Amino acid sequence: MVDSLSLLQARKIALASQGFGKTNNSSVGSRDLSKIVDKLGLLQIDSVNVFERSHYLPLFARLGAFDKQQLDRLTFVKGAKYLEYWAHVASLIPRESWPLFRWRMEQYRSEGSDWNLWAQEHKTTVQWLLGELRTKGPLPASEIEHDLNRRTGPWWGWSEVKTALEALFRSGEVVSAGRKRFERVYGLPDQVLPAEILERQVPIAQAQAMLVEHAVKALGVGTLKDIADYYRLKSTEAKVALEQLESSGLVQQVSVEGWKQPAWMPIGSTIPRKIDTVAFLSPFDPIVWERSRAARLFNFEYLIEIYTPAPKRKFGYYNLPILIDHEIVGRIDLKSDRKLRVLKVQSAWVEAGQDANQVAQRIAPLLRQTANWQGLEDICVTNWGNLASNVAATTGAALYSRED
Numbered sequence: 001m002v003d004s005l006s007l008l009q010a011r012k013i014a015l016a017s018q019g020f021g022k023t024n025n026s027s028v029g030s031r032d033l034s035k036i037v038d039k040l041g042l043l044q045i046d047s048v049n050v051f052e053r054s055h056y057l058p059l060f061a062r063l064g065a066f067d068k069q070q071l072d073r074l075t076f077v078k079g080a081k082y083l084e085y086w087a088h089v090a091s092l093i094p095r096e097s098w099p100l101f102r103w104r105m106e107q108y109r110s111e112g113s114d115w116n117l118w119a120q121e122h123k124t125t126v127q128w129l130l131g132e133l134r135t136k137g138p139l140p141a142s143e144i145e146h147d148l149n150r151r152t153g154p155w156w157g158w159s160e161v162k163t164a165l166e167a168l169f170r171s172g173e174v175v176s177a178g179r180k181r182f183e184r185v186y187g188l189p190d191q192v193l194p195a196e197i198l199e200r201q202v203p204i205a206q207a208q209a210m211l212v213e214h215a216v217k218a219l220g221v222g223t224l225k226d227i228a229d230y231y232r233l234k235s236t237e238a239k240v241a242l243e244q245l246e247s248s249g250l251v252q253q254v255s256v257e258g259w260k261q262p263a264w265m266p267i268g269s270t271i272p273r274k275i276d277t278v279a280f281l282s283p284f285d286p287i288v289w290e291r292s293r294a295a296r297l298f299n300f301e302y303l304i305e306i307y308t309p310a311p312k313r314k315f316g317y318y319n320l321p322i323l324i325d326h327e328i329v330g331r332i333d334l335k336s337d338r339k340l341r342v343l344k345v346q347s348a349w350v351e352a353g354q355d356a357n358q359v360a361q362r363i364a365p366l367l368r369q370t371a372n373w374q375g376l377e378d379i380c381v382t383n384w385g386n387l388a389s390n391v392a393a394t395t396g397a398a399l400y401s402r403e404d
Contacts, residue, residue, distance in 0.1 A: 001252060001267065002254065003252075003253075003254055003255065004254060004255045004256070004257075005221065005254055005255070005256045005257065005263075005265075005271075006256075006257045007256065007257040007258055007297075008326065009271050010220075010221050010256045010257070010263075010297060011275075011297055011298065011326045011327075012271055012272045012274075012275055012326055013220040013221050013265065013269055013271055013272070014219060014220040014221055014222075014287065014297060015220075015272075015275045015277070015287070015323075015326060016220065016272045016275065017039075017217065017218060017219060017220030017221075017269075018039070018040065018062070018218065018219075018220065018286060018287050019035075019036050019039050019040070019062040020061075020062055020275055020277045020279065020287075020323070021272060021274070021275040021276055021277050028063045028064065028065070028066035028067075028070075029070070030070050030073070030074060032063055032066070033059055033063070033066060033070060033071055033074060034074065034081065036058070036059055036062050036063060037059075037074075037082060037092070037094070038094060039218065040058065040218055040286055041087075041093065041094075041097070041214045041215070041218050041230075041231075042087045042088055042091040042092060042093045042231075042286075043055040043058060043059075043075075043082075043091060043092040044088055044089060044090070044091050044282075044284040044286075044289065045084065045089075045090045045091060045092060046283075046284050047182070048306060048318065050317065050318050050334075050335050050336070051318055051320075051334040051335055051336050052336060052374065053182070054282045054283070054284045055071075055075075055092060056068055056071065057280070057281070057282035057284075057285065057320075058281075058282060058285050058286070059071065060279075060280075060370075060373065061279035061280060061281055061282070061285065061323070062279070064369065065369055065372065065373040066373075075092050075178070075179075076178045076179040077178045078138060078177045078178050078185070078187070078191075078192060079192065080095075080178060081094065081095065082094055082095060083095045083098065083175060083176045083177075083178075083192070083193075084176035084184065085097075085098060085101055085175075085176070086101075086104070086169075086170050086232075087101065087231055087232070088229075088230065088231060088232055088289075089232075095193065095197060096197065098175070098193065098197055099197060099200040099201065099202050099207070100202055100207040100210055100211055101172075101207070102172065102201070102202065102207070103204040103207055103208070104170075105170070105171050105172030106171075108167070108170045108171040108172075109171040109172075109173075115167040115170060115171060116171075118163065118167055119164070119167050119168075119171075122160060122163075122164060125160050125161065125164050126164050126167075126168065129144070129161065129164050129165065129168070130168070130173070130174075130188070132144055133174065133186065133187060133188050133191070134188060137187065137191060138177035138178075138185045138186060138187030138188075138191055138192065139185065139186060139187075140179075140180055140183045140184065140185045140186070141159075141161055141162045141165055141183070141184075141186070142183060144161060145159050145161045145162070165186050168186070169184075169186060172189070173188075173189075174186045174187060174188060174189070175187060175188075175189050175192050175193060176192070177191065177192045205240070205241075205244075208233060208237050208238075208240075208241050209241040209244050209245060211230075211231045211233065211241075212227060212228075212231075212233070212238050212241035212242060212245065213241075213245055213250060213251070214230075214231075215227045215228075215230035215231060215238075216242075216245070216251050216264055216265065216266055217266055218230065218286065219286075220265060220266075220269065221254065221256065221263050221264070221265040221269075222263055222264065222265075222293070223259065223261040223262070223263050223264075223293075223296075224238055224239055224242070224261065224262075224264075225261070225290075225292070225293075226263075226290055226293050227242065227264060229290050230286070242264055246264075249267055250266065250267055251264045251265065251266055251267060252264065252265060252266075252267050256296075258296070259296055274325070274326075275325050275326045276325060277323060277324070277325060278322075278323070278324050278325075278362050278363060278365075278366050279322075279323045279366070280320040280321070280322060280323075280332060280334070280363075280366065280370070281320055281321040281322075281323055281328075282320065283302075283304040283318070283320070287323075288300075288302055288321055288328075291303070294321075294328070298327065298328040300321065300328040300351070302321060302331075303315075304318070304319070305317055305318075305319060306318060315331050315333065315347060315349055315385070316331075316333025316346050316347035316384070316385075317333060317335075317346070318333055318334065318335070319331040319332065319333040319347065319349075320332055320333070320334060322359065322363060324359065324362050324363075328351070329350060329351055329354045329359050330348065330349045330350040330351055330354060330359055330387055331348075331349050332345060332347070332348045332349070332363070332387070332391075333345070333346040333347040333348070334346070334370070336374045336376060337376075338374075338375075338376075341375070341376050341377045341378065342376055342377070342378045342379065342380055343367065343370060343371040343374060343376045343378070343379045343380075344379075344380055344381075344382070345367070345379065345380070345381040345382065345388065345391055345392075345397070346382050346384065347382060347384040347385040347388065348381070348384075348385045348387035348388045348390075348391045349385040349386055349387050350386055350387045356386060356387050356390045357390050357394075359387060359390070360387060360390035360391050360393065360394040361394055363391070363394075364391070364394040364395045367379055367391070367395055368395065378397070379395050379397040380397050380398045380399075380400060381395070381397045381398070381399050381400070382399075382400050382401075382402055383399050383400060383401050383402065384402050
């Protein structure tokens with residue numbers, strides 16, 4: 001057992017725990033995809049599709065090119081191995097993990113909660129929806145919105161039907177039955193989940209301890225804030241669970257070079273000698289989704305700029321961190337132009353102290369693989385960023401000015 005880690009050791013442990021560093025030269029199958037999803041515990045879902053939807057990207061970063069339909073069959077069909085719940089935010093989780101969130105569902109149903117108050121005020125809509133699902137089976141909101149489709153009030157412009165379905169989804173009274181054209185399908189729990197999942201009851205303390213244990217394993221090493229954030233627990237809840245896990249000999253407290261707060265890691269963790277990887281990270285990848293952790297772990301200040309007005313963007317709309325071995329060395333803004341069948345590098349940057357030509361040499365094969373994975377035939381580069389011209393040169397891509 002060690003009681004302190006260098007920053008480099010912490011990085012290597014974190015990356016290995018997240019599934020990086022194991023070269024896969026064979027074709028990727030469903031079993032490979034499942035291993036990574038199970039290791040991570042969840043895949044965050046996001047609707048932005050300028051390059052690729054976010055839940056595909058952590059798997060591509062760790063495994064390389066794979067058939068996206070294989071993941072769809074594991075996630076987006078009724079009875080699939082994984083289903084959605086509000087675990088981090090909207091996320092895909094193993095369906096066996098669903099009972100571990102019953103306490104959260106109960107919080108949403110609890111008297112006085114915002115969702116409960118809304119449901120009480122719209123009982124007619126809620127009961128009608130449950131009846132529709134009972135009669136017709138799982139449905140997306142678009143197929144059942146009709147005369148109740150009133151888009152008013154403070155609910156982000158959602159209709160009453162959509163709001164009710166979301167309230168029922170969070171409270172566990174309906175569950176995800178997959179997606180159609182990326183629209184969530186809602187069903188009653190007994191229409192989607194097997195009896196052993198529905199009947200499984202886990203006491204709140206045990207459920208939270210299991211979630212915290214998985215968070216520590218998935219992170220490799222993390223502060224209380226990092227660990228609590230993984231499944232969006234309160235710090236007080238995570239601290240109680242960590243103390244329980246320490247007493248059971250499952251995790252240990254350590255200090256990490258440069259970190260002001262103590263950290264925890266699984267007992268018996270090994271420190272990899274090296275991490276050999278080149279990857280583009282989704283903004284919603286667990287390795288960087290907690291921005292303060294990315295800063296502590298990689299000295300990398302990261303901000304996704306999809307919510308930043310175009311004139312104020314510094315690095316690009318959908319800029320992705322570039323991971324090479326144990327460092328985040330830069331960022332690259334990618335767009336899949338499916339009409340022109342071109343992968344557009346809209347900007348590319350290296351961090352201070354990095355060699356732009358070496359970085360470009362390392363990522364050139366990945367860019368070609370990325371284009372092929374997306375079914376695109378060519379790469380073009382916009383001359384924006386201190387890495388852009390190097391990327392164009394190493395890939396043989398056309399280099400355009402930002403005005404073109």
